[in-house]
Amino acid sequence: MKYLLWIPLLLVLGSCHDDSGYIEVEEDERLAVTIPSNFPPMVYDIEENPPTKLGFALGKKLFYDGKLSANGFISCGFCHEQRYSFTHHGHQFSHGIDDLEGTRNTPSIANMAFFSEFAWDGATSHLDLFPIIPITNEVEMGETMTGVLEKLQADSDYQKAFNAAFEDGGVTHENFLKAIAQFMVMMVSYNSKYDKYVRNEDGVTLTEQELEGLSIFNEKCASCHNTDLFSDGSFRNNGLPPNPNINDLGRALVSGSAEDNYKFKVPSLRNVALTAPYMHDGRFGSLESVLNFYQNGVQDSPTLDPLLKTEEGLGISLNDTEKLALIAFLNTLTDEEFINDERFAEY
Amino acid sequence: MLLVALAASCSSDDDASSDLTGTGTVIIEFDNSMAGDDLLLSASSYTNSQNETLTVTRLNYIVSNFRLTDEDGNIFTYPKDDSYFITSEETGSTEVVLTDIPAGKYTSLTFGIGVDQEKYLQGAEGQGDFLSKAEENNMMWSWQAGYKFLNFEGTFTSPTVTEATNFQIHMGSHGSSLDNYKETTLALETEALVSDDLSPIIHLVVDASDILDGTNKISLSEQAVIMVSEEKSPKIAANVSTMFSVDHVHNGDGSAH
Numbered sequence: 001m002k003y004l005l006w007i008p009l010l011l012v013l014g015s016c017h018d019d020s021g022y023i024e025v026e027e028d029e030r031l032a033v034t035i036p037s038n039f040p041p042m043v044y045d046i047e048e049n050p051p052t053k054l055g056f057a058l059g060k061k062l063f064y065d066g067k068l069s070a071n072g073f074i075s076c077g078f079c080h081e082q083r084y085s086f087t088h089h090g091h092q093f094s095h096g097i098d099d100l101e102g103t104r105n106t107p108s109i110a111n112m113a114f115f116s117e118f119a120w121d122g123a124t125s126h127l128d129l130f131p132i133i134p135i136t137n138e139v140e141m142g143e144t145m146t147g148v149l150e151k152l153q154a155d156s157d158y159q160k161a162f163n164a165a166f167e168d169g170g171v172t173h174e175n176f177l178k179a180i181a182q183f184m185v186m187m188v189s190y191n192s193k194y195d196k197y198v199r200n201e202d203g204v205t206l207t208e209q210e211l212e213g214l215s216i217f218n219e220k221c222a223s224c225h226n227t228d229l230f231s232d233g234s235f236r237n238n239g240l241p242p243n244p245n246i247n248d249l250g251r252a253l254v255s256g257s258a259e260d261n262y263k264f265k266v267p268s269l270r271n272v273a274l275t276a277p278y279m280h281d282g283r284f285g286s287l288e289s290v291l292n293f294y295q296n297g298v299q300d301s302p303t304l305d306p307l308l309k310t311e312e313g314l315g316i317s318l319n320d321t322e323k324l325a326l327i328a329f330l331n332t333l334t335d336e337e338f339i340n341d342e343r344f345a346e347y
Numbered sequence: 348m349l350l351v352a353l354a355a356s357c358s359s360d361d362d363a364s365s366d367l368t369g370t371g372t373v374i375i376e377f378d379n380s381m382a383g384d385d386l387l388l389s390a391s392s393y394t395n396s397q398n399e400t401l402t403v404t405r406l407n408y409i410v411s412n413f414r415l416t417d418e419d420g421n422i423f424t425y426p427k428d429d430s431y432f433i434t435s436e437e438t439g440s441t442e443v444v445l446t447d448i449p450a451g452k453y454t455s456l457t458f459g460i461g462v463d464q465e466k467y468l469q470g471a472e473g474q475g476d477f478l479s480k481a482e483e484n485n486m487m488w489s490w491q492a493g494y495k496f497l498n499f500e501g502t503f504t505s506p507t508v509t510e511a512t513n514f515q516i517h518m519g520s521h522g523s524s525l526d527n528y529k530e531t532t533l534a535l536e537t538e539a540l541v542s543d544d545l546s547p548i549i550h551l552v553v554d555a556s557d558i559l560d561g562t563n564k565i566s567l568s569e570q571a572v573i574m575v576s577e578e579k580s581p582k583i584a585a586n587v588s589t590m591f592s593v594d595h596v597h598n599g600d601g602s603a604h
Contacts, residue, residue: 048472117523123491125523128470132478136489145487146479173478177471254491255524256575 028054028165033113036190038198038228044113044127044185051182054165056343059183061161062176064346067151068131069141071097076134076180077346079106083339085189085271086110092282100139103246105282107267108275110189110338115233120264120280121251122235127184128177145173152176189270189338197332198228206332213329216322223307230269230333236305237262239298239314243281250280261303273331274339287330291323367450369543372601373415375443375456376548377434378594379406382556388436389501395560399567401514403501406436406555407484408587409494410443411466412459412530417451418538428473431462433484450542456549457532460587461496461519464526488519495519496527497587499558505568514571516558518583521575529588537596546601552594561586 031051035042049055062068064077079094080086088094088106095101104120112118118130134140135148152158153171163169165179194214196204206214217225226232235251242248242262251260264280278284284293298308298315308315318326338344379386381393386403394400410432413425425445432443466473481487486495499516520527539547559565563582565573573579 048470121491122522122524124493126468126470126492128472129467129492132487132489132492136487144482146482149479172474173476174471174474177474181471251524253575254522256521256577256580257524258577260524 028052031056031186033185034188034190036188036195036199036228038195039111039114039190040227040229042113043116044181046113046185049128049178049181049185051186052165054161055179055182056186058161058165059179059181060344061158062180063183067155068135068143068148069097070143070147073097074141076131079134079140080109082341082344082346084274085335085339086187087275089274089276092277094134094140096137096140097142100142102137102139103248104280105277108271109184110187110270110335111229111268112187113185114229115231117233117235117265121254122265123254128181131177131180149173149176183344187338187344189335191337192270192333192335194329194332195228195335207328209325209328210332211329212322213325213327216318216326217329220316220318221326224266224305225269230272231266233266235260235263235265237301237303238264238294239300239304239308240279240281240283240293241297241299243283246281248281259303262301263303269330270333271335271339273334287327288323291318291326294318295323367452367540367542367545369450370447371450371541371543372546373445373448373453373539373541374546374548374601375413375445376550377410377441377443377553377591378550379436379441379553379555382554382560386436386555393556395556397505397560397564397566397568399503399505399559401501401503401559401567402511403436403499403555405485405498405500407433407486407495407498409433409461409481409486409496410458411462412457413443413445414457415448415451415453415539416455416457418454421451423449423451423453427466428475431466431477433480433486435484438484448541450545451540453535453539453541453547455532455534456539456593457530459528459530460584461528462494463528464520467493467520488517491522493519493522497558497583499555503567503571507568508571512567512571514567515574516565516583517574518580518587521577521580525577525581527580527584529584531588531591533591533593535593535596537598539596540598544600545598547599548597548601550594550597551591554590554592557586557590558583559586561589 031053033046033051064075066073066075068075074097079088081089085108087108092105093101093103094106112127116125118124118127119133123133124130132145135143158171162171162175166175193204196202197206224232249261251263276285278290284290294316295318300314389404392400392402412430415423434441481494485498488495495517497518501514502511503514504511518527539549563586565579565583
């Protein structure tokens with residue numbers, strides 16, 4: 001049921017005008033980008049930066065290279081671990097250089113090509129530019145974009161890899177950001193039990209409890225966690241009592257608008273069983289706690305999302321049976337193929 | 348004054364345009380000042396209409412998307428990928444050099460202050476080395492992967508703030524929620540003549556006092572650090588777009604000012 005965009009393109013690279021006799025030509029080829037049939041359209045313009053074999057490989061090398069940080073140890077993959085759907089398992093906050101801690105929980109980077117705003121507060125609206133944020137954050141990778149580029153320019157392996165991957169080669173910011181974006185664009189998680197069920201693949205069915213969970217989800221959760229991305233990409237205040245030690249204003253830090261106080265991007269729920277701890281600040285250790293919060297813990301404030309403030313009161317009414325069913329359903333969003341896909345693996 | 352007189356006499360030559368062929372360079376000089384006084388960083392102080400006395404330590408801004416309009420109304424748009432510049436009083440880099448401008452008699456100059464959304468939403472495409480330049484000049488808002496269009500810093504005193512206090516005015520767009528990119532069009536009273544032999548210098552005076560004390564009055568005593576303010580940032584952006592004026596155009600071979 002899925003279809004692939006398959007536009008083969010052979011790029012002959014290397015120094016064709018080299019007349020030394022022996023010419024080493026590495027052939028690049030365009031990669032097929034997965035657009036699952038049950039997903040909304042891809043937002044990322046792959047024609048602007050079409051993933052290729054060598055561009056993707058370079059992006060992967062960069063993603064797992066500690067050179068991108070000031071002390072040489074913190075790579076993107078340090079906080080975005082594949083087996084936890086590219087989140088930082090067991091860490092409430094992202095851990096950066098010199099044991100410094102951020103104030104937000106590492107979000108998954110699966111299916112980012114289908115979104116138009118990035119980071120918990122939508123601090124950038126282009127996927128290409130997202131890596132600037134963790135690289136230059138002083139409590140994450142603590143580098144400068146210029147500093148990273150200088151390190152890569154001094155490395156002959158990188159010089160070769162950049163020249164091979166990009167027609168107008170060279171270790172430049174443009175090619176650096178394009179390579180990492182190519183790696184991320186290819187990270188599509190779309191083969192969970194739920195996906196196979198909705199696409200009628202391989203005769204996969206959901207259990208009675210999972211189906212009940214899906215029905216409760218559609219009734220009580222899907223107005224924000226909508227489409228098969230399980231997020232509408234909007235910024236909302238879900239009523240979490242602010243952590244007084246941090247008082248993270250969320251989207252308001254980007255927009256400067258008090259109307260955006262305490263709003264954060266609705267996260268996708270794909271692989272949610274793997275991405276604990278939960279919420280922008282990783283305050284909840286389990287899905288049970290998350291559901292208990294929506295049932296009992298939602299706090300009113302001027303920017304609380306109206307959907308969580310009804311005649312019945314604050315939050316979402318859920319009984320224990322419903323909660324168990326919801327969790328059973330959420331477990332069907334785990335995509336084993338994605339977390340074990342060797343294309344994305346560090347080793 | 349001698350230069351102005353000379354420039355004026357050049358442009359009064361009605362036959363000039365027919366001789367203009369080929370391409371030339373246009374240099375735009377951004378001469379930063381404070382309400383008629385020369386801007387001296389970390390030195391002179393300037394008192395504005397709100398009775399606030401400022402000592403400026405940094406004035407950097409991004410100018411972009413240059414366009415020149417000729418006497419017939421034809422618009423020459425400088426190639427977009429090459430049309431982003433940082434001017435910095437700190438580093439003394441206050442000239443924008445536009446090369447390969449088609450010959451003509453240009454009567455107005457248009458440019459933007461900041462980075463437009465169209466450019467931002469190209470992502471990595473066409474970035475060139477602008478990210479490095481922005482970083483070097485303290486024009487990156489790294490936490491939102493965006494650009495400061497204006498970085499204006501220093502210290503101030505006022506009747507209510509008697510100890511010298513730091514001020515920081517960083518203005519840029521607010522992610523996808525607020526676009527602070529603005530453009531300005533300046534008439535060239537003396538036409539800028541471009542040809543193989545003629546490369547004019549357009550000398551702009553930039554009145555940085557407008558940033559806080561322009562059409563919109565921004566009081567540092569009320570708020571001295573303004574970075575992402577839904578209310579004040581657009582006012583500052585509007586003020587900044589009015590701070591440029593043409594002092595004179597020097598027509599010649601571009602070698603002398």
